[in-house]
Amino acid sequence: MSWTTRIRVLYQAFFLLLFVWLLDRLAAGDPRAFPFTAFHHADPLTAAGTALAAGTIPGALVWSAALIALTLVLGRAFCGWICPLGTLQQLASFLFSGRSRRESLNVNRYRRWYALKYYILAALLVGALAGTLQTGLLDPLSLAARGLASGLWPVLPGGRPAPGGWIAALLLLGILVASRWIPRLFCRAFCPLGAFLGVFARFAVFRIHRGNEACTSCTLCAFACQGADEPLGNHRAGECMVCLNCLPACPEQAMGYGALPPLAAPPRQPDLSRRTLVGTVLTALAVAPLLRAAGGGRAAARPRLVRPPGALAEADFLERCVKCSLCQQACPTGAIQAAIAEAGVEGFWTPVVVPRRGWCEFACTRCGEVCPTAAITRMTAARKTGYDGKPPVRIGTAFVDRGRCLPWAMGTPCIVCEEMCPTDPKAIWLETVEEAGRDGAARRLQRPRVDASRCVGCGICENKCPVGEEAAIRVSSVGETRNPLNRLLAGSASS
Amino acid sequence: MSEPGPTTITRREAVLRLASTAAAAAAVGAGVVAFHDRRIVHPGAAPVPDWRVPASGAGVAAAARSTDPAGNVRRAVAALGGIERFVRAGESVLIKPNVGWDRLPEQAADTDPFVVAELVRLCRSAGARRVVVADISCNDPRRCFASSGILAAAGTAGAEVFDARGLRLVPAALSGLAEGLEVVEELLRADRVINVPVVKHHSLSRVTLGMKNWFGVLGAGRNRLHQDIDMAVAELGAIFRPTLTVVDATRVLTANGPVGGSLADVRTVGAVLAATDPVLADAWGAALLGSRPQDLGFIAQAEQRGLGRADLARVAELGTA
Numbered sequence: 001m002s003w004t005t006r007i008r009v010l011y012q013a014f015f016l017l018l019f020v021w022l023l024d025r026l027a028a029g030d031p032r033a034f035p036f037t038a039f040h041h042a043d044p045l046t047a048a049g050t051a052l053a054a055g056t057i058p059g060a061l062v063w064s065a066a067l068i069a070l071t072l073v074l075g076r077a078f079c080g081w082i083c084p085l086g087t088l089q090q091l092a093s094f095l096f097s098g099r100s101r102r103e104s105l106n107v108n109r110y111r112r113w114y115a116l117k118y119y120i121l122a123a124l125l126v127g128a129l130a131g132t133l134q135t136g137l138l139d140p141l142s143l144a145a146r147g148l149a150s151g152l153w154p155v156l157p158g159g160r161p162a163p164g165g166w167i168a169a170l171l172l173l174g175i176l177v178a179s180r181w182i183p184r185l186f187c188r189a190f191c192p193l194g195a196f197l198g199v200f201a202r203f204a205v206f207r208i209h210r211g212n213e214a215c216t217s218c219t220l221c222a223f224a225c226q227g228a229d230e231p232l233g234n235h236r237a238g239e240c241m242v243c244l245n246c247l248p249a250c251p252e253q254a255m256g257y258g259a260l261p262p263l264a265a266p267p268r269q270p271d272l273s274r275r276t277l278v279g280t281v282l283t284a285l286a287v288a289p290l291l292r293a294a295g296g297g298r299a300a301a302r303p304r305l306v307r308p309p310g311a312l313a314e315a316d317f318l319e320r321c322v323k324c325s326l327c328q329q330a331c332p333t334g335a336i337q338a339a340i341a342e343a344g345v346e347g348f349w350t351p352v353v354v355p356r357r358g359w360c361e362f363a364c365t366r367c368g369e370v371c372p373t374a375a376i377t378r379m380t381a382a383r384k385t386g387y388d389g390k391p392p393v394r395i396g397t398a399f400v401d402r403g404r405c406l407p408w409a410m411g412t413p414c415i416v417c418e419e420m421c422p423t424d425p426k427a428i429w430l431e432t433v434e435e436a437g438r439d440g441a442a443r444r445l446q447r448p449r450v451d452a453s454r455c456v457g458c459g460i461c462e463n464k465c466p467v468g469e470e471a472a473i474r475v476s477s478v479g480e481t482r483n484p485l486n487r488l489l490a491g492s493a494s495s
Numbered sequence: 496m497s498e499p500g501p502t503t504i505t506r507r508e509a510v511l512r513l514a515s516t517a518a519a520a521a522a523v524g525a526g527v528v529a530f531h532d533r534r535i536v537h538p539g540a541a542p543v544p545d546w547r548v549p550a551s552g553a554g555v556a557a558a559a560r561s562t563d564p565a566g567n568v569r570r571a572v573a574a575l576g577g578i579e580r581f582v583r584a585g586e587s588v589l590i591k592p593n594v595g596w597d598r599l600p601e602q603a604a605d606t607d608p609f610v611v612a613e614l615v616r617l618c619r620s621a622g623a624r625r626v627v628v629a630d631i632s633c634n635d636p637r638r639c640f641a642s643s644g645i646l647a648a649a650g651t652a653g654a655e656v657f658d659a660r661g662l663r664l665v666p667a668a669l670s671g672l673a674e675g676l677e678v679v680e681e682l683l684r685a686d687r688v689i690n691v692p693v694v695k696h697h698s699l700s701r702v703t704l705g706m707k708n709w710f711g712v713l714g715a716g717r718n719r720l721h722q723d724i725d726m727a728v729a730e731l732g733a734i735f736r737p738t739l740t741v742v743d744a745t746r747v748l749t750a751n752g753p754v755g756g757s758l759a760d761v762r763t764v765g766a767v768l769a770a771t772d773p774v775l776a777d778a779w780g781a782a783l784l785g786s787r788p789q790d791l792g793f794i795a796q797a798e799q800r801g802l803g804r805a806d807l808a809r810v811a812e813l814g815t816a
Contacts, residue, residue: 029635361634362597364635413724415699418698422596422756464718465718466722
């Protein structure tokens with residue numbers, strides 16, 4: 001292994017381990033302030049998407065400009081040296097394919113359809129401009145985090161089930177398995193972030209070049225080319241992932257990587273057909289309203305669409321959420337799950353609170369702390385709980401199902417929901433009644449009642465309700481702070 | 496034209512082949528016999544040990560009052576004959592505080608961390624091999640153990656602190672309680688057990704104290720026990736017989752229990768009671784909340800079952816230091 005390869009592998013291992021370790025610390029609830037969102041804040045695709053969709057680049061996401069700057073200097077070094085999904089694919093390709101040199105040469109040749117990623121990028125950005133942010137579906141950082149959070153962590157010892165996690169896991173696995181046949185197939189043909197960086201990489205100061213005098217056209221440089229960017233012929237700087245495999249491969253030392261003056265002829269453009277590009281843009285414009293018409297939570301509030309505390313109003317939320325799963329991974333009780341159908345087609349894989357799985361811990365603000373795009377607002381525990389004197393942040397309201405509740409329907413004492421209720425005074429109170437049983441004898445019973453003006457919708461009552469499968473007290477989204485129209489009680493601050 | 500293969504085998508080969516065939520057949524046969532109609536035996540319910548120590552002349556309960564919770568613990572335990580009466584060198588001790596809620600010590604929803612830490616120190620000084628502090632919280636366990644201050648205080652004092660994530664649950668002989676309930680394994684393994692409840696209001700049992708504190712060693716399904724809470728609490732008192740009950744009344748929660756929240760519902764009492772009689776311990780705590788012990792269903796049932804006597808005259812009030 002040459003020294004360039006060794007250094008690259010060290011970088012790749014470091015960033016992959018860092019990525020997984022940060023997810024692990026999130027899941028472990030480590031209270032230390034690690035840079036959990038560092039990878040996602042460095043993602044210019046996320047920045048461009050939220051800028052187009054929401055008209056803002058929130059907070060630390062401005063750091064993604066640094067990645068564009070890096071690309072303008074070094075080319076797509078992010079893809080070859082940092083991206084955890086790229087590293088995983090390269091590893092899968094290394095482990096599972098025993099290609100001969102002849103096959104390698106064939107498989108590492110550029111294909112016209114690798115330009116597909118540029119169309120995907122165009123469609124996603126145009127969709128964002130039209131108000132539906134779907135970059136997270138294929139963004140490699142979101143995709144990898146989601147695949148691990150929903151696909152790997154649930155099967156680890158002590159893991160919590162993630163409904164629909166298999167979809168995220170299958171996508172990740174499919175991408176890795178595809179590398180068995182074509183190395184980094186996802187990077188080459190599908191990755192919208194790679195395409196985004198590729199646009200800038202064409203103008204990079206540092207690039208691969210071939211000394212024509214020494215070259216014997218032996219094609220050895222193309223054998224291990226990760227990006228299929230044809231270092232031998234007209235090098236495609238926008239495709240090159242700067243893996244530098246071509247340097248040590250050359251027996252004549254004809255290949256180099258360095259700062260070069262701009263080429264006399266403009267660098268080669270991606271093979272984009274104008275007709276197809278216009279078609280892509282028009283299709284994306286048409287898809288955005290179609291997704292809306294499918295009826296998510298945007299037009300009308302949905303009862304099961306309980307968003308994490310501090311989530312923005314649904315329209316604003318959908319313009320920012322990049323479906324990265326960090327909030328899901330950070331939730332200490334497992335309440336936050338990926339929406340499969342709860343939020344409509346547009347909101348697929350966005351976070352919802354499922355109280356039967358976990359409850360929103362009263363003083364916990366973890367999800368907002370790790371949201372890279374501030375789709376979930378960062379706030380203090382005092383703000384969330386209302387201990388600062390203002391109304392607390394509500395995510396919904398609990399309703400007693402009087403047909404299932406033990407005291408209401410079965411004449412059986414139970415106060416678990418009231419016992420668990422964290423608000424002060426408790427939103428669930430007990431009404432004491434005398435009730436005649438089947439034998440006609442009067443009994444004293446305490447029946448839970450919900451004071452909607454106090455309930456924050458945390459769902460611990462639903463979670464701990466002893467009535468199996470479907471609880472006898474359930475939270476729906478009405479009363480949520482983020483939507484002033486999704487109300488139960490008249491009046492301003494209290495409901 | 497192919498070469499003709501050998502048409503005979505040697506005697507040695509024949510013997511080896513027959514032997515290996517026989518061995519394989521025997522292995523398959525043994526496997527079939529071993530697994531045929533095999534009964535899957537689930538681990539039986541482990542018995543719950545009795546952790547009590549023999550009675551002595553040193554009294555059954557003592558309450559100390561001062562602004563120093565640790566000092567209260569020391570004086571109350573000393574009045575019952577000292578920690579050496581309850582913990583011997585080489586024994587493993589489990590301390591069961593109430594760490595049910597993600598609340599700060601000032602909110603009085605969890606046992607005071609200084610009380611827990613002092614008990615850990617006493618057990619250590621008596622030569623305990625290991626001291627375990629464990630509870631299965633109602634809120635997120637990490638947050639409960641951090642906010643209550645018990646993780647830091649007990650850990651510093653030399654205890655192994657386990658929350659729900661680190662505890663294994665096993666079936667145990669819980670006669671009379673809901674089916675399918677499991678118990679913390681560390682509890683069953685301990686040589687001595689100290690129950691350390693905090694005095695709180697509760698809307699169903701009216702007060703929550705020591706015997707109710709055993710909910711925290713039970714796994715999923717414990718929420719069904721509320722359907723006959725007085726019976727369940729008395730039953731828990733009959734099943735779990737601790738070496739010592741230390742009632743933390745540093746602060747008591749008078750309303751909105753057992754979670755609390757508002758400091759207006761917290762009353763500073765500055766008292767700690769140590770008792771070998773768990774029913775008496777609960778009666779003393781209930782009295783602090785203004786309840787007559789005889790009016791409380793679980794205390795009456797526990798007395799009837801002979802688990803202890805709720806006669807407050809048996810408490811030695813040590814007064815302020």
